[in-house]
Amino acid sequence: MALALQTFATVKDANAALKAVGTRYLGGGTLVVRAANEGDVSVSSLVRSTDPAQSAIAVAGGKARIGASVTMAAIARHPGLAILAKAARAVGGPAIRNMATVGGNLFAPAPYGDFAVALLALDATVGTEDGELPIETFLPGRDGSRAIVTSVSFTLPKADGFRFLKVSRVKPKSVSVLSIAAILEQAADGTVSSARIALGCMADRPMRARAAERALKGKSLDQNGIAAALTAASEGIAPITDPIASAWYRAEVLPVHLGRLLLT
Amino acid sequence: MAKVPVQFTLNGSEKAEFIDSGTTLLNALRDKIGDTSPKGGCHQGTCGACSVIIDGELRLSCLTLAETCNGTTITTTSGLSESGVLHPLQRAFLDTFATQCGFCTPGMIMAAKVLLDHTPNPSRDEVVEALSGNICRCTGYEPIIQAVLTAARANSQNAA
Numbered sequence: 385m386a387l388a389l390q391t392f393a394t395v396k397d398a399n400a401a402l403k404a405v406g407t408r409y410l411g412g413g414t415l416v417v418r419a420a421n422e423g424d425v426s427v428s429s430l431v432r433s434t435d436p437a438q439s440a441i442a443v444a445g446g447k448a449r450i451g452a453s454v455t456m457a458a459i460a461r462h463p464g465l466a467i468l469a470k471a472a473r474a475v476g477g478p479a480i481r482n483m484a485t486v487g488g489n490l491f492a493p494a495p496y497g498d499f500a501v502a503l504l505a506l507d508a509t510v511g512t513e514d515g516e517l518p519i520e521t522f523l524p525g526r527d528g529s530r531a532i533v534t535s536v537s538f539t540l541p542k543a544d545g546f547r548f549l550k551v552s553r554v555k556p557k558s559v560s561v562l563s564i565a566a567i568l569e570q571a572a573d574g575t576v577s578s579a580r581i582a583l584g585c586m587a588d589r590p591m592r593a594r595a596a597e598r599a600l601k602g603k604s605l606d607q608n609g610i611a612a613a614l615t616a617a618s619e620g621i622a623p624i625t626d627p628i629a630s631a632w633y634r635a636e637v638l639p640v641h642l643g644r645l646l647l648t
Numbered sequence: 649m650a651k652v653p654v655q656f657t658l659n660g661s662e663k664a665e666f667i668d669s670g671t672t673l674l675n676a677l678r679d680k681i682g683d684t685s686p687k688g689g690c691h692q693g694t695c696g697a698c699s700v701i702i703d704g705e706l707r708l709s710c711l712t713l714a715e716t717c718n719g720t721t722i723t724t725t726s727g728l729s730e731s732g733v734l735h736p737l738q739r740a741f742l743d744t745f746a747t748q749c750g751f752c753t754p755g756m757i758m759a760a761k762v763l764l765d766h767t768p769n770p771s772r773d774e775v776v777e778a779l780s781g782n783i784c785r786c787t788g789y790e791p792i793i794q795a796v797l798t799a800a801r802a803n804s805q806n807a808a
Contacts, residue, residue: 387670413711414693421691477781479699479706557780
């Protein structure tokens with residue numbers, strides 16, 4: 385099916401055009417052009433914005449703001465975002481990383497969206513034409529959202545505070561069996577003072593492992609200390625089933641990989 | 649469907665076309681311009697057979713709309729040879745039997761070219777990583793990896 389693309393200099397104008405029925409926003413194309421190629425007839429026209437702010441990365445004072453059109457490749461090579469390079473490189477092969485955007489990744493259904501898992505662990509704020517909202521609020525409502533995402537912002541974690549793991553069948557690139565991102569802070573005695581853990585493929589979109597986070601608090605990061613968190617990690621999950629792995633398999637291996645991540 | 653003008657440099661030649669809005673670069677190259685070196689495999693961004701180089705970056709032409717390429721410089725495999733002399737990567741693919749059915753070959757060569765442009769002497773792991781977005785159902789990948797390493801060695805010998 386043929387598509388019509390409209391290009392606007394400002395996000396505001398693109399957002400107005402996006403209100404038309406059958407219109408989708410074109411970021412890197414890895415989701416929406418793919419859908420059109422696949423025969424999704426609900427997509428009849430596309431809009432995009434060439435606003436330079438959409439492609440800007442700003443890192444200062446321990447904070448980062450990434451424009452929605454910034455690609456995974458640009459994140460992976462940015463010296464100020466080195467701590468997130470592993471998560472950015474987890475997305476697709478080199479060509480996909482040159483196209484896939486941070487804004488688009490927020491909308492990627494499981495088993496995609498590995499970078500959004502990292503953003504959820506980072507407690508990112510999603511900027512849209514309608515304002516800013518926490519990623520935990522944004523993700524549940526993303527399918528009905530008609531406001532163009534303009535940026536994601538977050539506080540950069542300490543150098544050793546962010547952990548990310550993508551599990552796939554084919555190395556170095558394949559879709560996720562699951563992905564895990566964690567922000568861990570430890571007290572002087574080594575026990576966990578705070579934990580944010582996000583999971584990919586454990587639902588149709590990234591989710592928090594809140595029970596595991598609670599179980600980790602005050603515990604040390606050793607085999608005994610994390611045992612309760614590993615048991616609790618499965619609470620509330622509803623893993624996807626796809627040709628890569630069944631829901632049962634994903635649920636079975638989640639504690640194994642979470643354990644490896646925590647003991648790294 | 650509205651026609652839109654598109655201008656870009658393809659393999660060193662200026663191209664100016666009117667295309668249907670929403671046409672993928674892959675379709676524009678193959679059906680409009682007549683460069684059939686990028687192959688249409690999955691059309692989903694999975695197989696890499698349609699890979700081209702746009703402004704120095706590896707991209708998937710099946711997921712790129714042609715009108716977004718206005719003003720860019722595009723390289724496809726058909727633009728690599730000069731005056732009838734194969735590019736070292738093309739020669740290496742032939743010499744190391746890295747081509748069987750040949751469908752993945754143009755995409756593989758494009759991915760390898762970007763790698764060698766930035767990393768003239770890559771490790772085997774770097775080659776594997778660079779080719780990780782490209783699927784081959786014939787060769788088992790090893791001859792392809794060897795072809796890229798062979799081309800890299802040839803480049804370094806020429807430079808020495």
